[in-house]
Amino acid sequence: MRRQNASFILGLASLVIHGLVQCNGRILRDDAPLPNPDCMYFPFDTTLLCPSGMTIPGNFDVSKIRKDVQQITINGPARNVLRSDALPLPADLTNLTQIIFNGFTDENNSRILIKRFVDNVKGHLTSLGIANSKVGFLEDGFLQGFSQLEELNFAKSDISSISRTALQRDGSTFLSVSLLENQLETIDWAVFQPLSQTLTALQIDSQRPGLKSISCSSSFRFANALSSLQLGSNQLESLPQCVLDSLNYNTNSHIGVDNNAFCPTDGACTCPAVQPFLGFACAFSAVNPGSGLSFKCGTGPNQRSWNLQQMPPDAPCTSGVPSFLQTSWLILIAVTLSFFTLE
Incomplete structure (x- = not known):
């Protein structure tokens, strides 16, 4: 019986490999058109997965992408090339919602024209991820037309500047943005x-x-609390008041400001530059005492972590005022601020 079961499983695997398994009335075939012989479709032909070493145009032919594909992933971090003369993805890829590119440059090892490449499909993309690549900067109107976008991930993509109007867009979908490990100064x-x-x-x-x-x-204020704002591991000597004023107190939020220059050697956060942030943390704590806001001061052996449950001794809500009176004032201030949106 076990030998028969083993034979059945091997036979079934063979059918899958040769593309003859029928699912929901469809025949999945391994001879479906491929933009590169080393690419593959899975599962049920919804995702196109390709290894590194792709050149567009060149050994990767966008015209051979299945028209019903939902996701295109080209891996890295080895070098992939999006040539400066690459035509946009075909407009008939109407089911495409996700693009994940890793390790891309142009033919001169310089900036890729990703905005032009996705121009025909941007209206139905929900996720655009370009990592370990050379994007360089986000130009005026970069997000225009991305009406359905929910995730923009440009981690490690050499971005050194963002135009004042780069993130203007139509559409009302909620969006998360990652610019982790770029070159913004x-x-x-x-x-x-x-x-x-x-x-x-x-x-x-x-x-x-x-x-x-x-x-x-x-100046402005975010309509909703950011679930996460990460500014850590930079060289900031302070946070401008406009950044603090833009944050919404209404729900829990995780804010990371660790490993900055607020207090380069003082783990107790006693330096003047950090005081505005401590005031914000106290007000935040009054509204959301159980939130995940945390931060660090100091460097090396002097570095110390703090959170809303254990604030530094110089924080306004931990020194000089009876706690119940201070909490009441902070709640009043935070609630008052929540009624105003700065233009």
Whole structure:
């Protein structure tokens, strides 16, 4: 019996390999058109998966992508090439919702024109991920037309600047943005104002060599609390008040500001530069005492972690005022702020 079962399983595997298994009335075939012989479709032909070493156009023919594909993933981090003369993806890929590219440059080992490449399909993309690649900068109107986008991930993509209007877009879907480990040294916080009604999470941590300053050409407030705001492992000496004013107190949020230059040697956070942030943390704590906000001060052996349940001794809500009176005032301030949206 076991030998018969083994033979059956091997036979079934053979059928799958040769594309003759029928599922929901469809025949899955291994001779479906492939843009490159080393690519494969799985499962049920919904995802196109390709190894590194792809060149578009060249050994990767976009015209041979199945028209019903939902996701295209090209792996890295070995070099893939999106040539500067690459035509946009075909407009008839109407089911395509996710693009994940890893390890891409152009033919000159320079910036890829990703905006042009996805122009025909951007209206129905829900996820765009470009990692370990050379994007360089986000130009004016970059997000225009991405009306369904829910996730934008440009981690490790050499981004050194973002245009003031790069993140303007139509559509009301909630969106998370990751700019982890890029090359931003300064940023105007107002670039995120077009996302003030829809942004749910933002990662700008671990820039190389480090984010040094945040400017504020205008003020605004996010309509919803960010589930995550990551600014850690940079070179910030302070957080501008406009950044703190933009944050919503209404629900729990995780905010990471660890490993910055707020207090380079003082683990107790007693330096003046960190005081505005401590005031924000106290107000946040009054509204959301159980939230996950945490931060660190100091470097090396002097570094110390803090959270809303254990605040530094110089925090406004831990020194000088009876706690029940201070909490009442902080709640009043936070509730009052929640009724206003700064323009």
